[in-house]
Amino acid sequence: MSGSVLEIRGLSKTFPGQHALINVDFDVAPGEVHALVGQNGSGKSTLIKILAGYHDPAPGASASVTRQRRGGELTHLRLGDARAAEEAGVRFVHQDLGLVETLGAHENLALGAGFLTNRMGTISWRQEIKRARAALADLGYHIDPRKPVKELSAAERTGIAIARALQNWDRDVELLVLDEPTASLPGPEVERLFDVIRTVKERGVAVVYVSHHLDEVFHIADRVTVLRDGRKIDTVPTSTLDHDKLVELIVGRALYAEFATDLSEGRAGGRKVVLAARGLSSSSLLHLDLDVTEGEIIGVAGITGSGREEVARVLFGALPRTGVVQIGGVHVVGDRPDLSVRAGLAMVPADRKQVGIMPEMAVRENMTLTDLQPYWIQGLLRVRKERSEVSTWLDTLDVRPRQTERLIKTLSGGNQQKVLIAKWLRVKPKVLVLDEPTQGVDVGAKADIHRLVDHAAEAGAAVIVCSTDTEELVRLCHRVVVMQRGVARAVLTGDEITVDRINQLQLQVAQEATA
Amino acid sequence: MSTTADAGAVDPPVNRLRNVSLGRYSALILLALFFVYFGLIDSTTKDVFTDGSNIKVTLAARVTIGFLTLGLLVPLAAGIFDLSIGAMMGFASMVLAWIEQENRVPGGVFGASVVTILICMVFGWVNGFLVVKLNINSFIATLGMSQVITAAMLWRSDNQRIADVFSDEFQDLGRKEFLTQSLSVWYLLGAAIVIWYMLEYTPFGRKLFATGGNPDAARLAGVRTGRYIWTALIISSVMAALGGIVFDMRQGAASPQTGPPLLFPAFAAVFFGATQIRNRPNVWGTMIAIVTLAFGAKGLQLKSPGVWVEPLFNGLALAIAVAFASYQGGLRLRRKRDPEVPSGNLAATVSSRTDLDVDPSG
Ligand SMILES: Nc1ncnc2c1ncn2[C@@H]1O[C@H](COP(=O)(O)OP(=O)(O)OP(=O)(O)O)[C@@H](O)[C@H]1O
Ligand SMILES: [Mg+2]
Numbered sequence: 001m002s003g004s005v006l007e008i009r010g011l012s013k014t015f016p017g018q019h020a021l022i023n024v025d026f027d028v029a030p031g032e033v034h035a036l037v038g039q040n041g042s043g044k045s046t047l048i049k050i051l052a053g054y055h056d057p058a059p060g061a062s063a064s065v066t067r068q069r070r071g072g073e074l075t076h077l078r079l080g081d082a083r084a085a086e087e088a089g090v091r092f093v094h095q096d097l098g099l100v101e102t103l104g105a106h107e108n109l110a111l112g113a114g115f116l117t118n119r120m121g122t123i124s125w126r127q128e129i130k131r132a133r134a135a136l137a138d139l140g141y142h143i144d145p146r147k148p149v150k151e152l153s154a155a156e157r158t159g160i161a162i163a164r165a166l167q168n169w170d171r172d173v174e175l176l177v178l179d180e181p182t183a184s185l186p187g188p189e190v191e192r193l194f195d196v197i198r199t200v201k202e203r204g205v206a207v208v209y210v211s212h213h214l215d216e217v218f219h220i221a222d223r224v225t226v227l228r229d230g231r232k233i234d235t236v237p238t239s240t241l242d243h244d245k246l247v248e249l250i251v252g253r254a255l256y257a258e259f260a261t262d263l264s265e266g267r268a269g270g271r272k273v274v275l276a277a278r279g280l281s282s283s284s285l286l287h288l289d290l291d292v293t294e295g296e297i298i299g300v301a302g303i304t305g306s307g308r309e310e311v312a313r314v315l316f317g318a319l320p321r322t323g324v325v326q327i328g329g330v331h332v333v334g335d336r337p338d339l340s341v342r343a344g345l346a347m348v349p350a351d352r353k354q355v356g357i358m359p360e361m362a363v364r365e366n367m368t369l370t371d372l373q374p375y376w377i378q379g380l381l382r383v384r385k386e387r388s389e390v391s392t393w394l395d396t397l398d399v400r401p402r403q404t405e406r407l408i409k410t411l412s413g414g415n416q417q418k419v420l421i422a423k424w425l426r427v428k429p430k431v432l433v434l435d436e437p438t439q440g441v442d443v444g445a446k447a448d449i450h451r452l453v454d455h456a457a458e459a460g461a462a463v464i465v466c467s468t469d470t471e472e473l474v475r476l477c478h479r480v481v482v483m484q485r486g487v488a489r490a491v492l493t494g495d496e497i498t499v500d501r502i503n504q505l506q507l508q509v510a511q512e513a514t515a
Numbered sequence: 516m517s518t519t520a521d522a523g524a525v526d527p528p529v530n531r532l533r534n535v536s537l538g539r540y541s542a543l544i545l546l547a548l549f550f551v552y553f554g555l556i557d558s559t560t561k562d563v564f565t566d567g568s569n570i571k572v573t574l575a576a577r578v579t580i581g582f583l584t585l586g587l588l589v590p591l592a593a594g595i596f597d598l599s600i601g602a603m604m605g606f607a608s609m610v611l612a613w614i615e616q617e618n619r620v621p622g623g624v625f626g627a628s629v630v631t632i633l634i635c636m637v638f639g640w641v642n643g644f645l646v647v648k649l650n651i652n653s654f655i656a657t658l659g660m661s662q663v664i665t666a667a668m669l670w671r672s673d674n675q676r677i678a679d680v681f682s683d684e685f686q687d688l689g690r691k692e693f694l695t696q697s698l699s700v701w702y703l704l705g706a707a708i709v710i711w712y713m714l715e716y717t718p719f720g721r722k723l724f725a726t727g728g729n730p731d732a733a734r735l736a737g738v739r740t741g742r743y744i745w746t747a748l749i750i751s752s753v754m755a756a757l758g759g760i761v762f763d764m765r766q767g768a769a770s771p772q773t774g775p776p777l778l779f780p781a782f783a784a785v786f787f788g789a790t791q792i793r794n795r796p797n798v799w800g801t802m803i804a805i806v807t808l809a810f811g812a813k814g815l816q817l818k819s820p821g822v823w824v825e826p827l828f829n830g831l832a833l834a835i836a837v838a839f840a841s842y843q844g845g846l847r848l849r850r851k852r853d854p855e856v857p858s859g860n861l862a863a864t865v866s867s868r869t870d871l872d873v874d875p876s877g
Contacts, residue, residue, distance in 0.1 A: 318735055341737030355735055358728030360795065369725050369736045372718040381716045423736070 005030050005175050005206045006051075006065055006090070011079075012058040013046055013230075015410065018401060020046040021057075022230045028175060030068050033197060033207045035217040035238070037250055038227035039442040040414025041400045044210050045095050047227070048179050052092050053082035065090065067174055068204055089174035091165040093181055095210075095413050095440065096353045097157055099149045105160045106132035106145040109167060135163045140192045154184035154350055154436070155304040155468070162196070170203055177208040180413070182216060183439040184350060186303050186468035187503045194220050212414070212442050213469070214246055226250055251444050271295060274462035275315075275431045280323035282314045286486035287323070290315075292431070292462035297453065299473035300466040301502050302483030309350070311483070312435035312466045316340050316347035318355075327430055341370065344430030348420050348437055350466075352413070356420050359409035363399075364390045366408045367423045393422040397448060413440040421449060425456060432456055432463045438472060450475055470502045482506060541836055542791050542800070546807040553814035560817040567695065569813070575697035577809045579604065579762045579773075582703060583781035584788070584801050585710045586754025590747040591785060591796045592714060593740075594727035595646065595653040597751045598778065599661035603638060605774020606664045607631050607759025612677040612769035624685045632756040638664065639752025643745030653744075661775070668771045676770035681763060689764025699761050706757065711798035723747060724795070779826070783833040784808060790836055808832055 008026040012019070021043045028034045036044050050057045056079070063077040065088040075088045085092075099108050106128040132145035141159040149157055158181055165176060176197075182190050197207055197220060209221060217224055218238055226233040226249045233249055241249075271293035280288040284307045292298050302308035313319045317332065317340040325332045332343045340347075349355045358366055364383075367390050368375070375386040390404045397418040399411070408416055417440055424432065437453070438446045453476060457463050467473050473480050480497050482490040482505045490505050554565040563569050583600050590597045614620050614627040622629070638660065645656035689699045714720035725733040726740045734740050763769055787808070788801030811832060812825045 316735075337735050338737045338739050347735065349735060355729070355731040358725055358732050361724065361728045365721065365725070369721065369733065369738065372721060376718055379717075381718060381721065 003029060004066060005068065006063070006208075008047075008051075008063045009061065011047065011050065011061040011063070013043075013050060013055060014058060017403075019230050021050075024227070024230075024232045026225060026232065027235070028206050028208060029223070030066075031201055031204050031206055032222040033201055033209055033220050035221035035224040036208055036210045036227065037212070037214070037217060037224060037246070039250060040418075040440075040445055041229075041412040042227040042442075043230040044227055045179055045412060046230075048092065048094070048177055048208075048210070050079055051077075051085055051090065051177065052094070053080055053084060056080035065174060069172065069174060089172050090177060091169070091173050091175070092177045093158075093161045093165045093179060095179040095183075097161040099157060099161060099164075101150040101354070102148050104132075104146040104148055105136060105143055105152075105163075108149060108160055109135060109145075109164050111164075132163075135167065136160065139163055139166075139196055140189075150354065153304050153309045155186065155189055155309075158182075158185060162193070166196070166200065169200055169205060173200075173205050175206045175208065176200060179210045180212070180440050181209075182211055182213060183413075184436050184468060186301070186308070186506065187470050188303050188506060189468075190216065212440065212446070214243055214443065215471075217246070218243070228252060247443055250442070274328060275464075276324075276326045276329075277315060278324045280314055280321055280325070281486075282310055282319055282321045284310045284486050285314055285321075288314075288486070288488060290464075290481070290488075292464060294460045294462055295457050296479070297457050297463040297465060297477045299477035299480035299497075300464065300483060301468075301470065301473055301480055301506055303506050305485075306483040306506075307486040308466055308468075308483045309435075312347055312433045312464065313349070315431075315464065316345055316433050318347065318349070341427075345433065346370075346424035346427060346429035346431070347433040348424055348435060350435035350439065352416060352420060352439070357408050357416055360407060362405045363394070363408050363411065363419055364404040367393060367419055367426070370423050371427045389426070393426060394419075397422055397452070398445060414442055414445060417441050418445060418449070421452070425452060428456075428459070429461060432461050433466075434464065435466045436468065437465060438467075438469065446472075470499045473497070473502060474499055538790065539792055539794070542787065542803045542807040545832075545836075546803070546810060549807070549810045549814050553810075553817065557814075557818065560814055563817055564814060571692075571696055573809050573813045574700050574806070575765070577805055578697070578699040578703045578765070579758045580777055580781050580784065581802070581805055582706060582754050582758030582761065583777055584784045584805060585703075585706055585798070586751035586758070587781055587785045588710060588714070588788075588796050588798065588801060589723070589750045589754070590653070590744070591789075592720070592723045592727050593744050593747045594730065595744050595747060596657060597642065597748060598654065598657040599638070599642060599664060600657075600751055600755045600781065601774045601776070601778030602661040602664040602668070603635055603752055603755035603774065604758040604762070604777065605771060606638075606668050607635050607756040608762045608769040608773060609668055609672055609677065609759075609771060610634055611760055611763050612680050613671070615680040616677065624682065628760050631760060632753055635752040635756035635759075636749055639749040640745075642752070643748040646748065647741040647745050653748075657748075661778075665771075665775060672771050674771055676768055676772075678768035681767050686764055686767045689761060697765075699765055702757075702761055706754065707798050707802055710754075714798065719743075719746075780808070780829050783829045787833050787836045804836075 004027040006026070006028040008024065011021055011024040011026070013021040024047065026047065036047070038044055046055065049055050051063065061079055063079055065075045065077060067073045067075060067089060069089070077088060078084045100111065109132045110128050129145050136143055136145065136159060139159055139162060141156060143152060143156050143159070149160060162181060166173070181193060185193065201207060211217060221238050223235055223237050224241070224246065225235040228250065273291050274294045275290070275292040277288060277290040288311070300308055300311045310319060314321045315325060316337065317334045318337055321334045325334070327343045327345065330343065332345065333339050364387055368386055372381065375382045387404045391402065394402045394404065399415050399418045408419060411419070417438070421437060434453070438449050441449060453463060453465070465473065465476055474497055477497060478493070480492040480502060481488045482492070482502065492501060550565065553560040555561060583604055586600050587597060611627055611631045614630060615624065620626045620630055642657055642660050645651045646653045691698050693701055714723065722733065722738045723743050725736070725738055726743045730740045762773065784805045785796060785801055787804035789796045791800030791803055793800070808829060812828045815824045815828055
């Protein structure tokens with residue numbers, strides 16, 4: 001096929017005990033946005049990582065890039081070579097971004113594009129910082145480039161990774177590959193990313209776009225390729241599909257009407273308050289008051305910088321705070337996660353890679369760390385008992401593969417997320433705080449997780465969901481708080497909770513903020 | 516979903532074979548090779564090498580290092596280095612000798628040993644304070660501590676060794692034999708079992724590994740990481756003290772020069788051991804590593820006597836074992852870092868490259 005920017009043939013990959021990709025062909029046409037979708041563990045990231053040279057493929061695969069910017073010159077890629085794709089004009093934003101956490105944005109950008117030097121041959125930091133600031137501003141981010149990346153929010157980090165990938169894009173980028181760039185971006189920022197994608201697309205750069213948000217796929221993609229269990233199911237123009245058909249392609253069967261359930265009938269009235277927060281302040285929150293009753297699910301929305309990113313960690317006591325948090329009338333000390341856990345608080349953090357998983361430890365060890373007492377019998381940690389409980393949870397959440405002893409880092413992103421949720425659900429917390437609970441989770445698993453959250457609430461837990469996924473808030477919550485500049489600016493209840501209303505409010509307050 | 520759940524799985528037998536990597540057992544294989552070569556093939560060593568007394572002497576000579584490696588394992592599980600352990604061991608052996616010399620502690624040598632352990636625990640506590648409360652990198656804090664301990668030792672001893680203060684009964688505890696091996700070897704085995712139990716079969720050990728695996732994640736799961744690090748440093752000081760006491764038993768003398776040179780061989784054994792059996796610091800991997808290093812060095816020494824043989828051998832064996840384990844474990848070393856995986860705990864650090872190369876795309 002001569003009309004492709006990227007052409008992959010016969011790509012297979014086997015990890016110990018598992019086929020991640022089986023004989024996949026994949027083509028990207030010039031200037032198109034090509035969505036790559038599939039359930040957790042279907043092989044999307046693996047395909048991308050092979051292209052980027054992090055994994056070697058099984059023998060027999062081939063790939064080539066046609067360089068539109070060089071008069072259609074054909075380059076055969078040596079798959080598994082870390083430089084090959086880069087040199088052929090392919091740029092990546094990986095699922096977990098791959099930034100150097102301790103360096104600032106300017107250094108991270110420079111590492112991608114080469115350092116700017118002055119006449120003496122030393123690095124000119126002033127120029128670097130200027131360049132970084134400009135590149136980020138182009139994407140609509142106003143971040144101090146010198147701030148270490150680890151201190152930034154997930155959305156800001158995504159911005160930096162995208163800015164890095166797009167450096168010099170009008171000169172030598174043919175193809176931009178984005179692996180779940182929106183997993184932790186709030187609605188308005190997704191729009192901004194789409195603007196960027198449209199701009200590069202107009203200039204002839206093709207885009208491969210991985211996402212579990214199917215509405216985004218319909219919004220931005222020209223064609224979509226579906227992977228299921230490592231096999232390519234089909235590549236189709238999005239215009240010939242609708243949401244349900246796409247879901248069917250992904251899951252292999254129709255998903256029952258999951259999103260239609262109505263749970264928002266007068267829950268809060270007359271119930272016992274489990275969590276009471278008064279005057280919570282932190283570096284980005286200002287006197288937040290919050291009451292959550294048993295069985296209630298409260299949503300927290302807001303654009304990046306609104307304080308939404310910190311609500312979960314401040315409530316849980318993972319960040320320094322002032323103000324009062326009480327659970328069942330009992331005061332909980334801040335900045336002491338161990339005491340919070342003992343008081344019945346649980347938090348699934350948004351930043352899975354940095355503060356969620358222990359990458360070199362088994363799934364089992366990751367899951368049971370929150371409470372080892374049940375296996376500590378007569379002076380011995382009973383691993384067999386532990387394993388069987390973990391197994392049950394893997395079944396409940398459909399974590400794949402069902403291996404308790406596998407290192408968690410070898411699970412796909414969405415499956416890691418499920419393990420982190422199970423880790424807290426198993427201790428039956430009184431207050432469950434979820435920060436981006438379904439980031440990077442596929443449609444089927446998302447429905448599973450939502451159902452589990454419902455169950456936890458029905459069993460009497462107070463649940464707080466901080467999310468950039470507006471549909472998720474609508475699906476789950478009885479009340480939704482919209483944040484602006486560290487303050488709760490609006491509270492929606494009942495019928496007011498709609499995607500449009502929340503997005504509109506987020507944007508509106510954002511505009512007020514900049515005005 | 517359930518219909519396709521198993522589509523990605525490969526047959527279990529194949530799976531299992533693939534997962535057995537020789538690198539995880541390279542120490543045992545090496546050990547066997549040493550016995551075959553030095554014990555059967557090489558004519559200059561074959562009469563002596565497999566001799567019962569050679570085995571006994573070789574093993575007993577490693578007991579002190581053995582205690583140090585056990586001591587290092589505990590903080591390493593929590594991702595912390597204790598570089599003061601060598602100096603601490605030498606210090607303990609001197610303290611015991613001083614107490615015996617002055618003879619002021621009731622309870623004889625037993626009382627003296629308890630006091631020695633307590634003194635070392637104080638130093639371990641200070642290490643913990645520096646690392647946890649003052650937030651000093653453990654590498655730096657314990658390096659500083661090792662110098663302070665060495666200084667204290669030199670000042671008090673005037674760099675003189677102390678001999679003839681230990682009773683015969685005390686020395687018999689180290690010299691006598693049980694089941695063909697020196698008693699001290701059995702002490703080490705006992706200590707190994709205790710540490711093994713602690714690391715693998717108690718919540719304490721699990722939380723220690725979690726702390727090493729990702730301190731932030733562990734903290735958010737309710738682990739008081741600071742306490743675990745602190746405790747680990749105290750435990751390592753106790754192991755150093757025990758090493759010093761057993762050293763005195765075996766040698767019947769103490770010298771300020773003994774401790775510090777043991778630091779590298781102890782680290783070599785722990786790092787080597789962390790590539791064995793399972794890919795993280797573990798007791799039996801480390802014990803096997805010690806034995807392998809002991810016999811390898813012994814064989815070479817029998818062939819060509821010289822003090823330089825052992826450090827050379829330690830260094831080479833460590834580098835080769837780590838390289839072999841990384842290769843077999845399928846970890847890619849060159850320019851192929853998994854963009855989704857942060858560099859994790861010690862085992863990963865040991866078996867993958869530790870320099871800060873930058874992945875080109877991600
Ligand atoms: N380094 C690895 N070692 C072993 N197995 C791996 C490794 N990386 C990925 N896998 C397995 O390969 C399969 C495909 O994973 P991949 O990360 O490509 O999924 P994905 O489609 O990106 O999923 P997600 O949407 O959850 O990110 C998974 O089952 C995963 O467990
Ligand atoms: Mg992925």
